[in-house]
Amino acid sequence: MIGVEITPEDLLNEISGGKEPVFYSHDKLVSACELAMEVITPKFAVAYFPIAFERGKIRVKGTTLDFEGESLARHLKGCTEVALFCASLGRSIDSEIDKARLTDLEFCYLLDTAALLLTEKLCDRIEGIIKEFADQNNKQTTTRYSLGYGDAPLSLQAEFLNAVSATKTMGVLVSESGMMLPLKTVTAIIGLHEKTV
Amino acid sequence: MKKLFEESLILDGAMGSMLMELTGCPVGFPVERLCLENPSAVLSVHQSYVKAGADAVYTNTFGANLFKFSPPQLKDIITAAIDCAKKSGARYVGLDIGPLGKIVGSGGISFDEAYENFKEIVLAARDETDFIVVETMTSIAEMRAAILAVKENSSLPLLATMSFGENKRTFFGTDAKSFAVTASSLGADAIGANCSLGPVQLYKIAKDLTEVSPVPVAIKPNAGMPSMAHGRTYYDVSPLDFALAMAEIKKLGVNILGGCCGTTPEHIGLLKEKTKDIKADIKKPHGIYISSQTDALKLEGNLICGERINPTGKKRVQQAALCGDFDFLVLEGIKQQEQGANILDVNIGVSGIDEKTAMLTLLKRLQEVVTLPLQIDSSKPEVLEAALRLYHGRAIVNSVSGKKESLDRVLPLVKKYGALVIALTMDENGIPETAEERIEIALNIAKEAEKYGIERERIIVDTLTLAEASKAGNALVTLNALKLAKERGFKTTLGVSNISFGMPHREDINAAFLELAVKHGLDIAIINPAMRGLCGSSEAIDFLLSKENALERYLSSHTGVDAVKRIDESNCTLSDAIVTGQATLSYSLAKEIIKEENFETLSSKYIIPALDEVGKLYESGKVFLPQLIAAADAAKEAFRAAEEEKGALRDSSLGTFIIATVKGDVHDIGKNIVKTIVANYGFKVVDLGRDVDYNIIKNAVEQHYPCVLGLSALMTTTAENMAKTIDFVREDFDIPILCGGAVITQEYAASIGGIYCRDAGDAVKKLKEIFRVRQKENK
Numbered sequence: 014m015i016g017v018e019i020t021p022e023d024l025l026n027e028i029s030g031g032k033e034p035v036f037y038s039h040d041k042l043v044s045a046c047e048l049a050m051e052v053i054t055p056k057f058a059v060a061y062f063p064i065a066f067e068r069g070k071i072r073v074k075g076t077t078l079d080f081e082g083e084s085l086a087r088h089l090k091g092c093t094e095v096a097l098f099c100a101s102l103g104r105s106i107d108s109e110i111d112k113a114r115l116t117d118l119e120f121c122y123l124l125d126t127a128a129l130l131l132t133e134k135l136c137d138r139i140e141g142i143i144k145e146f147a148d149q150n151n152k153q154t155t156t157r158y159s160l161g162y163g164d165a166p167l168s169l170q171a172e173f174l175n176a177v178s179a180t181k182t183m184g185v186l187v188s189e190s191g192m193m194l195p196l197k198t199v200t201a202i203i204g205l206h207e208k209t210v
Numbered sequence: 211m212k213k214l215f216e217e218s219l220i221l222d223g224a225m226g227s228m229l230m231e232l233t234g235c236p237v238g239f240p241v242e243r244l245c246l247e248n249p250s251a252v253l254s255v256h257q258s259y260v261k262a263g264a265d266a267v268y269t270n271t272f273g274a275n276l277f278k279f280s281p282p283q284l285k286d287i288i289t290a291a292i293d294c295a296k297k298s299g300a301r302y303v304g305l306d307i308g309p310l311g312k313i314v315g316s317g318g319i320s321f322d323e324a325y326e327n328f329k330e331i332v333l334a335a336r337d338e339t340d341f342i343v344v345e346t347m348t349s350i351a352e353m354r355a356a357i358l359a360v361k362e363n364s365s366l367p368l369l370a371t372m373s374f375g376e377n378k379r380t381f382f383g384t385d386a387k388s389f390a391v392t393a394s395s396l397g398a399d400a401i402g403a404n405c406s407l408g409p410v411q412l413y414k415i416a417k418d419l420t421e422v423s424p425v426p427v428a429i430k431p432n433a434g435m436p437s438m439a440h441g442r443t444y445y446d447v448s449p450l451d452f453a454l455a456m457a458e459i460k461k462l463g464v465n466i467l468g469g470c471c472g473t474t475p476e477h478i479g480l481l482k483e484k485t486k487d488i489k490a491d492i493k494k495p496h497g498i499y500i501s502s503q504t505d506a507l508k509l510e511g512n513l514i515c516g517e518r519i520n521p522t523g524k525k526r527v528q529q530a531a532l533c534g535d536f537d538f539l540v541l542e543g544i545k546q547q548e549q550g551a552n553i554l555d556v557n558i559g560v561s562g563i564d565e566k567t568a569m570l571t572l573l574k575r576l577q578e579v580v581t582l583p584l585q586i587d588s589s590k591p592e593v594l595e596a597a598l599r600l601y602h603g604r605a606i607v608n609s610v611s612g613k614k615e616s617l618d619r620v621l622p623l624v625k626k627y628g629a630l631v632i633a634l635t636m637d638e639n640g641i642p643e644t645a646e647e648r649i650e651i652a653l654n655i656a657k658e659a660e661k662y663g664i665e666r667e668r669i670i671v672d673t674l675t676l677a678e679a680s681k682a683g684n685a686l687v688t689l690n691a692l693k694l695a696k697e698r699g700f701k702t703t704l705g706v707s708n709i710s711f712g713m714p715h716r717e718d719i720n721a722a723f724l725e726l727a728v729k730h731g732l733d734i735a736i737i738n739p740a741m742r743g744l745c746g747s748s749e750a751i752d753f754l755l756s757k758e759n760a761l762e763r764y765l766s767s768h769t770g771v772d773a774v775k776r777i778d779e780s781n782c783t784l785s786d787a788i789v790t791g792q793a794t795l796s797y798s799l800a801k802e803i804i805k806e807e808n809f810e811t812l813s814s815k816y817i818i819p820a821l822d823e824v825g826k827l828y829e830s831g832k833v834f835l836p837q838l839i840a841a842a843d844a845a846k847e848a849f850r851a852a853e854e855e856k857g858a859l860r861d862s863s864l865g866t867f868i869i870a871t872v873k874g875d876v877h878d879i880g881k882n883i884v885k886t887i888v889a890n891y892g893f894k895v896v897d898l899g900r901d902v903d904y905n906i907i908k909n910a911v912e913q914h915y916p917c918v919l920g921l922s923a924l925m926t927t928t929a930e931n932m933a934k935t936i937d938f939v940r941e942d943f944d945i946p947i948l949c950g951g952a953v954i955t956q957e958y959a960a961s962i963g964g965i966y967c968r969d970a971g972d973a974v975k976k977l978k979e980i981f982r983v984r985q986k987e988n989k
């Protein structure tokens with residue numbers, strides 16, 4: 014488990030794009046943040062693999078993964094290694110959002126937004142860990158890139174999860190339509206390359 | 211052979227990681243293929259475990275299923291894997307079945323598809339092993355599908371093990387006890403835990419399992435907690451530490467021990483040595499348990515079974531059942547759990563619907579959000595069977611009676627699915643008038659149940675509550691029968707509220723009867739949990755005990771006491787309350803207004819202007835989505851108050867709007883916002899839910915034609931399913947179709963023949979336009 018937090022102010026900021034609504038329920042913002050932080054079980058899995066650019070594909074060595082797509086190739090240009098990661102808030106938050114859907118739709122929306130914010134924060138923390146690892150190895154990192162962006166196909170999601178053991182260690186599964194469960198789950202690729210002066 | 215699991219057994223250790231080490235195959239490679247491509251490697255791993263002291267080895271078939279291999283490949287792999295395992299010289303060989311790697315349920319494959327897949331694996335192995343093991347499951351739905359596939363297609367003993375986290379739950383939320391109760395009652399011959407944690411962390415899970423399991427327990431931990439480096443997973447517990455920790459687990463009464471990921475022959479060798487002199491003291495659990503898919507419940511103390519999901523005598527529930535308003539029914543479940551119910555009775559038997567389909571939909575929906583064990587209530591055995599098959603816990607069946615037909619049809623189901631059953635003390639001659647005769651029927655039911663191997667502790671006797679107003683003394687017969695049932699070792703239950711039928715202030719009498727019933731030995735009260743904690747008056751108690759003049763005293767004590775609830779005086783108008791999203795205030799203000807006004811005025815004078823105002827505030831960026839939703843909810847509460855006060859539903863004849871989240875997508879917050887807001891504006895909304903199949907949508911359109919359809923999708927991949935839905939519906943119905951959701955754009959909607967809706971307000975505008983045009987056309 015890894016700790017992540019948000020404040021009611023973060024949540025208000027997210028729902029109103031930085032403006033203050035003329036009226037709103039501060040109590041509900043607080044409750045949504047509290048409940049979200051209480052029920053999440055943030056987990057992540059990271060794995061580092063060397064890569065090779067072969068015939069228009071990016072081979073992730075030591076796995077069965079071959080990434081395709083020009084936009085990802087551009088993103089990883091110059092990289093010799095990738096960090097693959099999966100981050101998830103666990104299933105309980107999905108269930109709470111589902112319940113709130115029937116009991117209080119406003120709260121449901123706030124809880125869902127709080128969960129999205131927490132997922133983002135979790136990803137930021139993992140990115141930090143990967144940057145630290147890269148730094149220790151005298152390398153630099155690219156920004157995160159997820160399957161489904163640009164022309165990187167979502168169809169590789171199951172293999173991606175396998176490569177980082179996310180199904181086994183975190184219980185993340187993917188449906189035929191590419192949807193991951195738990196719903197608040199993100200996978201991403203970060204490239205590692207030599208430090209540039 | 212069934213005795214196999216009662217021995218002290220040492221199972222093997224890790225297979226996949228050993229094979230990867232030995233053959234250098236990459237991460238993600240299906241190692242089951244090695245049974246065909248490199249059988250000597252597989253055999254050597256088996257042999258190393260046998261040599262180290264393992265009594266039993268698992269075949270290298272963990273991931274062998276039809277999602278990864280074609281049917282001929284699957285058969286060849288399983289045959290080769292059994293061959294490898296047998297050649298190792300192990301005393302016992304177990305056919306290994308792992309998870310399918312698919313979501314079983316919402317958004318994934320169905321329970322039946324999972325069952326069929328497991329069935330193919332079992333059939334391919336042709337019972338050529340000594341036992342079957344289903345392991346590393348995290349979804350109890352998937353585990354149940356596998357257990358049923360094994361029990362219905364093989365005669366071999368079955369070991370079922372799941373993987374738990376440090377919170378003692380699987381990733382899907384099933385805790386160790388509920389798994390033990392569910393799997394053993396469904397027929398697993400041994401149950402246990404494997405993978406995920408090391409032996410130290412698994413100790414507390416082993417303890418929970420041994421506490422409730424009536425069958426032997428197996429523990430197969432990892433060699434510690436995993437960490438990843440350079441694409442490989444590493445484990446940190448040495449063989450000796452592993453063995454010593456396992457010795458402590460054996461002392462709990464766990465007689466089947468082995469290793470999972472990261473363990474080696476050395477771990478297994480030391481495990482054998484350090485545990486050989488310890489006797490696993492297997493204890494039978496005390497008491498009887500039921501369970502939901504997440505939590506087990508011991509039947510002890512006074513328990514409340516929520517009665518509100520039952521259409522009998524409840525108009526709103528009848529209406530929900532008839533219209534398929536599952537949201538309402540599920541919400542009743544959530545509320546009852548919050549009000550302190552321990553169990554939920556689920557009955558959807560109303561004429562004019564397909565009860566089996568409705569029951570299955572309701573169960574699926576309830577299990578997603580309610581964690582209480584369920585009591586499945588139907589008079590139709592086919593409904594009971596379908597529900598028991600799908601329910602992911604151990605249920606109570608409501609009910610069997612002393613009638614021969616009922617005994618013959620219900621008891622086999624109770625046996626097969628390991629359920630508990632309510633025994634109604636009535637038979638072909640009706641309900642006996644004496645307590646003694648009612649108990650005779652209970653004893654007869656127990657005798658018949660015994661023939662099926664159903665123990666008395668699984669029978670919950672209902673001594674039947676009849677209205678006291680219909681005949682003085684009814685309550686006393688029920689109470690005396692309750693006492694007798696208890697003396698004969700039965701658990702007991704009663705539907706409490708029937709007692710007050712025909713009387714004023716029923717809650718008082720119900721509370722008094724509950725109090726008396728508990729004193730006479732009632733275990734499970736089937737009541738409205740909102741009345742929990744209420745006390746009956748002394749007049750009500752005297753009435754139930756048939757004391758002299760008690761009826762007159764009760765009636766006189768309840769005349770003219772109607773408390774008038776005063777609404778909190780405030781300057782706030784109903785419109786203000788709606789705009790500012792104050793649902794409770796909105797409810798009470800509407801309740802007052804509707805006494806003087808009709809629905810039309812309430813709506814046009816107060817509610818719609820308020821919704822329009824908040825809509826404008828939203829569009830001008832002065833309030834945001836949460837405030838818009840809160841206002842919609844407050845308006846909904848106002849309508850609810852009015853409907854309650856008038857005892858009728860408001861007119862929603864502006865037009866019918868069918869709404870659904872498309873197949874493959876389970877995101878539905880946006881859809882629900884649209885639904886609430888559109889309904890407030892007077893449209894009839896038919897909500898089909900999420901992940902909705904094309905056929906269901908087309909059938910709904912046919913049923914409600916003429917109508918407008920609204921589709922929602924949040925993912926790029928499911929946006930394609932929106933296009934498919936539109937094409938499929940348009941084959942037969944030329945209706946307007948509104949499209950919305952995060953990934954939908956104006957251009958995309960137009961390209962697939964839909965009408966783009968930016969948000970809920972936009973949907974209302976478009977619906978108004980469409981129906982206005984249609985009305986003009988009709989004129």
